[in-house]
Amino acid sequence: MVFAIQRPGMAKWLEKLLEGGEVIAPVRGPCGDVVFSTIRSPAQVIWDFGNPLHPPKRFVLPQTDPLVTIKRNGHRHEVEPIYDDARRILFNVRSCDVKGIAFLTRMHEMEPADASYLRRANRLTVISLACTTPCPPGFCVCTDSGPFLSDGYDIQLTDVGKSYLVEVGSEKGEAAISVVPSLFRKATESELLKRKKLETAARSHFGQETCHFASAMRRISTGRVQDSLWDKMSDWCLECGGCNLICPTCYCFSVKDLRRDGTWIRCRMWDSCQYAAFTLEASGHNPREHRKERMKRRFFHKVSAQYYTRDSTVGCVGCGRCIKVCLGTTDMPAVVAAIRKGKWHE
């Protein structure tokens, strides 16, 4: 069933949600930029914003994710798993980021399942805000991850004027509206119609030139991208790893021991396949020594048919963050276009 909530009711609902645990939402930072942050009051929540540069990935997969405590007592060691049992609500997340989290969860559910990640993800409620005005660099229509969603969310909100449409997609979503059921009523026919119109309008915002994965996928999967093209493209890559760090679907990691308060904490830390040390072995042998091989790897993982078959989606949610962050212009749409056309802009 689709519900609706009047605009003034929103603050009251948020107050109730705040009583139940941590609520994270895009807020305006001190310098005016928009960031995901834990909120203290409903007044902090903003409703008209460009998507934050950093996706909310870190609330399910922190950059440094403690996994195991290692305690030492003389010669004897004791190891204990570390669990993050906090209940969190992600509020006003954009569609692409909802799909990003859903993607990460699928990766960690794959056997053998990653209990540490899943504990955190299972306690996270995702309340999304459908994109009625898509953001300029986004190409979510090409990746089936926006501007409106048909699944993946716990609750999807749509601004339909005087009220918000509330689509509930899961039990966690039901639980979130049950904190103040009186605020929610059945959506009216005109509200539902409005949503439909808004979605059609939002979709028409995307131009013809977005990101055509299909032909790039064919070439990448069959090794038909010329080596010289990878050479040229990788010439532009600065190996900063920014594309990986801001990508909602990147989850490669390294395992390291960190010293904290007199004990060792074994941590999972974000890593980047664009770094030379990513595949470096202790012997000095490096299977992906050249930048072009690493770049090839990144796009094989994200765009190849082999991974598409395994994951039933490309490893991209079309948020356009790599376009914003890449100084070398080797972002997803640019590389996909270059592969499709067989040439790189010089």
Add this chain to the structure above:
Amino acid sequence: MNDVFLPDIATLVKAWDETPDTKTFAWRFRDLKGGKDFHFLPGQFLELSVFGYGEAPFCIASSPTRPDALETTVRRTGQLTDALHRLGNGDEVGIRGPFGNGFDAEAARGKDLLFVGGGIGLAPLRSLIWNALDERDRFGKVTILYGARTPSDLVYRHELKEWEERSDVELLITVDWAAPGWTGNVGVVPVLFEKVTLHPESTLAYVCGPPIMIRFVVRDLLARGFKEEAVISTLERMMQCGIGKCNHCAIGHRYVCRDGPVFNYSQIRELVE
């Protein structure tokens, strides 16, 4: 759901020098999670952690037919292996695993086995060699060709001697550079092919060593009539999780830690991205 990153604690029973920079370690579990047994196959690997230094993948060098000792052979080459080499008897490490597919010993039943090892690459083969020798009547001819850079780089000396003395094993050793007193073969491993009689149609060849050695050995074996499926190797990558999630060991959409590390040559050729 288990905690895939939680290691079991094992203690060092003893360690001994193989070469000036390589040691073999024998481990015993202190207590296994949930009292389970530790079963493994030859060719599988462990994530071994020296606490405070992190974790790294090492192949199991002992045979499952000798369950009281779990052994790894490690060359000192970085921070973690350096710390490992400094451990004394009774010191503790963390062990996760076993990971990977391992050698298919069942498929090798009744076949002749040819082992071609280079340097420390004999370690994963040793597991399968002892497995085969402990169940000797299940397998045909066992031939071991082993090469190292210099005589002092040969590992498992006592066992080499034992294999040499056994009548049911043919062992040939070569070194790239002889040292004073060396009376054996000199040259890279493929020179040994001239000195043995091979039956490609009934033999499985297990090859492990440095990448350059593998390349030449595989080329020679194929030229001698071995089928690609009969040439089996184990690949090495910087595996950090062992469960196909961290992506360090990915080649195309395959993961060395989960789909491997053991692949036959026809599978290796398909590993592209």
